[in-house]
Amino acid sequence: MSATDMSDDSTDVSICHHGEFQPRIVDMGRWEPDASGRLRRAALDLYSERGFEQTTVQDIADRAGVTERTFFRYFTDKREVLFDGLHALEDVIVAAVMSAPAEASAKPMKLAMDSLQAATPFFAERYDYAKQRAGVIAANPGLQEREFLKLSSMALGVATALKARGVGDSAADIAGDTAVVVFQQGFQRWIGGSDPDALGRCMREAYDELAALAAQG
Amino acid sequence: MSATDMSDDSTDVSICHHGEFQPRIVDMGRWEPDASGRLRRAALDLYSERGFEQTTVQDIADRAGVTERTFFRYFTDKREVLFDGLHALEDVIVAAVMSAPAEASAKPMKLAMDSLQAATPFFAERYDYAKQRAGVIAANPGLQEREFLKLSSMALGVATALKARGVGDSAADIAGDTAVVVFQQGFQRWIGGSDPDALGRCMREAYDELAALAAQG
DNA sequence: TTGGCCATGTCAGCGACTGACATGAGTGAC
DNA sequence: GTCACTCATGTCAGTCGCTGACATGGCCAA
Structure with missing residues (x-):
């Protein structure tokens, strides 16, 4: 499963979530770069929007376009991302x-x-x-x-x-x-x-x- | 299930765990008194013996002679007991x-x-x-x-x-x-x-x- | 006696976190 | 060119922290 294959509804949001990376035509690796940065932004935004406890790690991972498991590879727990x-x-x-x-x-x-x-x-x-x-x-x-x-x-x-x-x-x-x-x-x-x-x-x-x-x- | 019915192996330890209450013959309510005190002692001892993360709330509850659910009725989480x-x-x-x-x-x-x-x-x-x-x-x-x-x-x-x-x-x-x-x-x-x-x-x-x-x- | 109180038990379920293993593009050796 | 190796990520199953809903049964007051 590549980053571009993913078709669940939140993926588009996640990929376009921050301003950089418009020219994603050539030179794209297997995965969208800067997964941890995307996770950080997604987490902060979701914590702001819904509150910390109302946000699941799954939510954050979805918005960042990765799996929950990947979140925990970058951050030891749900708090540490901040x-x-x-x-x-x-x-x-x-x-x-x-x-x-x-x-x-x-x-x-x-x-x-x-x-x-x-x-x-x-x-x-x-x-x-x-x-x-x-x-x-x-x-x-x-x-x-x-x-x-x-x-x-x-x-x-x-x-x-x-x-x-x-x-x-x-x-x-x-x-x-x-x-x-x-x-x-x-x-x-x-x-x-x-x-x-x-x-x-x-x-x-x-x-x-x-x-x-x-x-x- | 009364406090005296319980027969799993850790129960005896728990009931005798602190010095008071030797004369448990008459005047015993439905449950052993001071559940929260027993939980506090059990938790501190287990955290000392095995470490905090190696201790489950189930362990603490067993030693105190109550259920896990009762632990969470007295303490909001596993840390708060200290x-x-x-x-x-x-x-x-x-x-x-x-x-x-x-x-x-x-x-x-x-x-x-x-x-x-x-x-x-x-x-x-x-x-x-x-x-x-x-x-x-x-x-x-x-x-x-x-x-x-x-x-x-x-x-x-x-x-x-x-x-x-x-x-x-x-x-x-x-x-x-x-x-x-x-x-x-x-x-x-x-x-x-x-x-x-x-x-x-x-x-x-x-x-x-x-x-x-x-x-x- | 009866009926309500209340500490506790029971059970089902969610979400945080972990370990083990699978996958497949990129990369360098030959 | 292909082979092997790396490494970020995906997949899956499992444990544990924690919660809501409901059941139980001594106790006490009317």
Whole structure:
């Protein structure tokens, strides 16, 4: 069964679902390319349209023009399809921590915060996508669970990078966790606003507030 | 089918599984009492013995001497059996925030931290249980997800209570999140140590470190 | 006694996820 | 040119988490 043989009703939708690939005349392999990308888009759209729980993996696979089994080859579960891109984000932030000048290690909290700024272009390009995704996640506790797990992985990544720079264990752990709190708070303000380039500023403000609060008692 | 009729091999284990209830001669209702407690114990023990994923809900129900369906009447899912007790914890902390003297609202971060101290007796009584439970959770990402969700619910509870006292929205949100970070860090040190009464001190230390870090940059 | 309450049991079914095996275009070796 | 090998995908059967609908039978109040 080739990608073009498929004749169930949802296939047409799936193949034309994103803008690229109009000239599908020559040079077509056995299967439509970018199956995982199609699955990601199909999943996000269906989660938006009907809700996460009202969407079956079969639905997603149908819209993407693949089988359910293929979905599970790319994503470990139904939630992960919204989150696997975050590995790249974590990598960017951790790289920023590692590549800072040597003297930055003396102020681990500041180092962590500055490294978060490295993530802002990652999001600025995807403002609309980020908003849609955030709406879906906010509507479902199960998806929030997964988000928290990813954030904690980010915190651990930052903490580990700080430790590798010689920062003490407990300072590194706390700085990592605190950075994630700031990221989260800043992100929510950014999503709630309308300026795609404001993420860095939102995080900065959140951090300043946190520092002011911590100084109180 | 009454609780005493059951004759499959795991039933005996389940009925005698916890110390109480030796005199089961008279005064026995239709079913063994405290089904949810038996399920909680059975689940924690099985998760410890075989691991979370290697344990089926059927296993838990068998050991507790009930049916699988009964498990799902008490707990919304297989993870929740380890977490539903945390509602009580959140209530205690939120109550502490609400009942502080009026002038405490001026220093929301300090108020949140002091309220966390109200939770320490909750844990001191259950040190061994808490260690076993923490070990199980640490071994399974799926359980960590649920733990983070509960912690975020705690953060939201603290933030909401602070707002009810007149604290500004963003300060309340950040104080709630930060309090949870401190709770988490303190909890981990407490679990890693050997003094059941040290939780309060561990949290205090974590907070002091956080404040020192935040003051740096 | 009767009748309703309610914790539990029973049963059928859906959907998430997995392991094992089949298929067939693309690709390089000869 | 064809042979063998790869590898993304399809196919199929099965387990387990979880739910709705209905049955059962001690208990308690009228």
